[in-house]
Amino acid sequence: MFILSLTYVKPNEEADKHMEPHMAWVKEGYAKGWFLASGRKVPRTGGVILATGNRAEIEAYVSADPFAVHGVAEYEVTEVALTTVNEGLEALKG
Structure with missing residues (x-):
């Protein structure tokens, strides 16, 4: 899983x-x-997206975000290997 943090x-x-x-x-x-x-x-300094998939594809997609294209926001992509999740969220573990 990836945390896409945009500022x-x-x-x-x-x-x-x-x-x-x-x-x-x-x-x-x-x-x-x-x-x-x-x-x-909160406060409104950007946003966060939880994502799954191939890192290279996710990073390429992030670079196509209009916020990135127009220099409105910068992204930090963090990969997380989840080991424990609440019941019903097992799909997040990949």
Whole structure:
């Protein structure tokens, strides 16, 4: 599993300009079966996506996010090898 942590490097107003294409990109990540959960950081300094799949494919997809393309946010991709999960979340362990 991967934690995709994005941090805004431009003001929220700039992020808002690219939010619609970014959300279309997020929805496509779900459609591909890669994204498991996502949301904004609190306070609003970026967001987090929980993802699964091949690291190279995930990293290539991240580079195509409109936020990354337009320099609105930077990503940190962290791989996590889960060993313990709550009942019903076994699929997260890969």
